[in-house]
Amino acid sequence: MTKYWSKLVNKLEPYVPGEQPRDQQYIKLNTNESPYPPSPAVAQALKDFAADSLRRYPDPQSGDLVAALAAYHGLKPQQVFVGNGSDEVLAHAFQAFFKQQDKILFPDISYSFYPVYCALYEIEYCRIALDAEFRIDFDGFRCANGGIILPNPNAPTGIALKIPEIREMLADNPESVVVIDEAYVDFGSDSASQLIPEFDNLLVVQTYSKSRNLAGLRLGFALGNENLIEALQRIKNSFNSYPVDSLTSAIGLAALADETYFQECRRRIIASRERLATALVELGFHVFPSSANFVFVRHPQSQAENIYLELKAAGILVRYFNSARIDDCLRISVGSETECEALLEALKNILNAWGQI
Amino acid sequence: MTKYWSKLVNKLEPYVPGEQPRDQQYIKLNTNESPYPPSPAVAQALKDFAADSLRRYPDPQSGDLVAALAAYHGLKPQQVFVGNGSDEVLAHAFQAFFKQQDKILFPDISYSFYPVYCALYEIEYCRIALDAEFRIDFDGFRCANGGIILPNPNAPTGIALKIPEIREMLADNPESVVVIDEAYVDFGSDSASQLIPEFDNLLVVQTYSKSRNLAGLRLGFALGNENLIEALQRIKNSFNSYPVDSLTSAIGLAALADETYFQECRRRIIASRERLATALVELGFHVFPSSANFVFVRHPQSQAENIYLELKAAGILVRYFNSARIDDCLRISVGSETECEALLEALKNILNAWGQI
DSSP states (O other), X not given: OOTTSOHHHHHOOOOOOOOOOOSSOOEEOSSOOOSSOOOHHHHHHHHHOOGGGGGSOOOTTOHHHHHHHHHHTTOOGGGEEEESSHHHHHHHHHHHHOOSSSOEEEESSSOTTHHHHHHHHTOOEEEEOOOTTSOOOGGGGOSOOSOEEEESSOTTTOOOOOXXXXXXXXXXXXXXOEEEEOTXXXXXXXXXXXXXXXXXXXXXXXXXXXXXXXXXXOOEEEEEOHHHHHHHHHHHTTTOSOOSOHHHHXXXXXXXXXXXXXXXHHHHHHHHHHHHHHHHHHTTOEEOOOOSSEEEEXXXXXXXXXXXXXHHHTTXXXXXXXXXXXXXXXXXXXXXXXXXXXXXXXXXXXXXXXXXX | OOTTSOXXXXXXXXXXXXXXXXXXXXXXXXXXXXXXXXXXXHHHHXXXXXXXXXXXXXXXXXXXXXHHHHHHTTOOGGGEEEESSHHHHHHHHHHHHOOSSSOEEEESSSOTTHHHHXXXXXXXXXXXXXXXXXXXXXGGGOSOOSOEEEESSOTTTOOOOOHHHHHHHHHHOTTSOEEEEOTTGGGTSOOGGGGTTTOTTEEEEEESSSTTSOXXXXXXXXXXXXXXXXXXXXXXXTTOSOOSOHHHHHHHHHHHHOHHHHHHHHHHHHHHHHHHHHHHHHTTOEEOOOOSSEEEEEOSSSOHHHHHHHHHHTTEEEEEOOSTTTTTEEEEEOOOHHHXXXXXXXXXXXXXXXXXX
C-alpha cells in the first residue's frame, strides 16, 4: 500500500486462477480446459484472416458476432452482449445490476470470483449455504436481496439445477436480477436462456472457454432482456469501446458455425466424465453428480491436499481449494481418454502406497 | 432506466468513438488509425500460430510480452502492465489511483473518455482550461489535486509537452499520481518513460493501436514504478484474470521485434503530416503544431461542421467534435499519401464552391 493507491485497492483480495506452472509438462486437469483442440474451422479462420485489416479498429458493437449468437440462441441481437471472456461480462453485470440497497446472494460454495467482484465494486453479499450434499438450498434464497448469482451447473461441485427450479427462483424474485452463470452448461444441463422471453430479470452468461475449446481466445457473452443488455452496453461503453478484437470475432464466428464438431466434443467429454466417475467410485471416492466438464470428489480416508500434492509430484495437476467445507475435496477436469487413464493409474498407486486400496 | 439497473448506470454518458459507417467505402481519416498495414512479422506470427493451443488459458501475467516490453523500454518486468487496449489500462488506472479526497485534474480539451471514466468510478474532476493557442496552462495545474492525467501529445490538439515540462509537473505533485497518456508519442515527441527511475508517481500509458498499426488487436500497456504497477495488477486480478489473449500476446511480441518497420512507418507518417500541414495552411487553414498522427485545424471563414459534412458527402471521414471551444475545428488523421491528396483535392473543391479560395 502507498499514498498513491485508492483506498479500495488495499482492500482487494484478487482472484487466484488455477496454477499454470512452467517448470515441467503436466497433465493439466486443474483449470477445466478442453482436452480437445478447437474446431478445424478455427485454424481455417486464422489462415484466412487478413492481417492487414488489424490496422483498423474492430466494430465496437461486434455486430456480426452478436447477430450470429442471437440467431444461434433464438434471440434478437439486442438481447446479446459480448465481452473479453465471461469474467469481464460478469464483472460488468456486478457493476450494472448488483450495487443495490440489499445484499446480493450466492451459494457459499460457488465460483470464487464472485466475492472478488463484490470487493471491486463495494457490493455487500450474503452466502447461502449449500446442503450437506452440496445442493442449492432454495429456502435460503427466499429473502430480500439486491440480486442473485448462481453458476449452473454449480462450480466446483458440478451439480446442476433443472429449468423448473430456475423458473421458480426467477418468479420468486421479480424485483432482482438473477444471473445464471452457465460456463459449464453444455456438458449435460439445460440453458436458462429459454426463459428469457418469460422473465425480464434473467441474465444468462456463457463462455467460449470450455465447450468451444477456446480458453485462450477470451470470449464470453450474456443473453437477456433488451433492458439488461442496454445496462451492460452502458457500462462497457464507459470502460472500453472495443473489448472484442477483430481476430476474436472472426474466430468466434467460425467456431459457432461448426455445430457438428461442437456436439462431438460435448458427447466425448460427457462420456469420459461418466467413465471417470465410475472408476473413481471404484477407487473409493465419493463423486458428486456432475453435469460439468469436471468431477468433484472426496476420499473418505485420504486428505485431499495430500492427494493433490502426490498427483503433482507424479506430473498431474488437479485443483485443491483450501476453503471451508471443501478442503477435503478435489476438482478434477475431464481430460482426454489417455489423460484420464494416467490419472486413475496415479491415484491407484498413491492409494495403494497409503494402504487404502 | 429500470428497477434492475444500479443507480450508477443511469448517470453514465458513455464515450462515443469515431463513426464507422458501413453504408459505403470511405477514406477514413476520423479515428487516427494507421494508413499502413501492421509489420509483415504480424502476418507471419498469425501463420505460425498453433490454433490448437487456443484450448489453453493464456498466461494470466502475459509474462513473455511483459518481459519484451520491459526490455524494449529499459525497465524491469515489474514496471510493466499490459491490458486489452490502452482504454482498459486507463480505466484500471482511474480506479486504482484517482478515487481520492481531492478532485483530479485534466485539460478542458483532451481525450473525451476521461470524464466518462470519472462517471464510471464516481471520481470528481476539474478541467483546467488550455490557453487560447490550446497549450497546457501549467499554473492551472498548480493546485491541490487527487491526481493528474494528460495526453502527450494532447488529443485532439496534437500539441506536445517537452520532458522538462513533464518533469516539473511531476516534481510539483509528489502526493499525486500523474498519468501521461502517450497514445501518440511515437509521432514526434519524447516518452516520459525515461523519468520513471526519477519519479514514483509517474504512470506512462501507451498503445499498439496507432504507431504499431494494430488498432484491431486491442493491446495497450502501462509503464511505471513497481508500486503503481502492483495496484493495476490488483485491480486487473479482481476484474478479469486473462485480459490479453494468446493470439494478441504472440502478435504483440512479433510487432515489437520489427523495429525497422516501426521506424519506417513513423517516419512516413511524420513526413506526410508535415506535407499535409503545409498544404492545409496554403488552403487558408490554421493548423495547430502537431506531434501526432493527425492534424487539428480551423478555417477562419468556414464552419467546421459544414466542411465535415461536405467531406463525408465526398466519401471522406474526418472527426468533428460538437464540444465547447473546439466546435470550429476538425481533427484529420494523417492518411496514406494518396488519401492525403484526395482530402486536399476535396477541400479545394469545397472551399472553391464556397468562394473561399
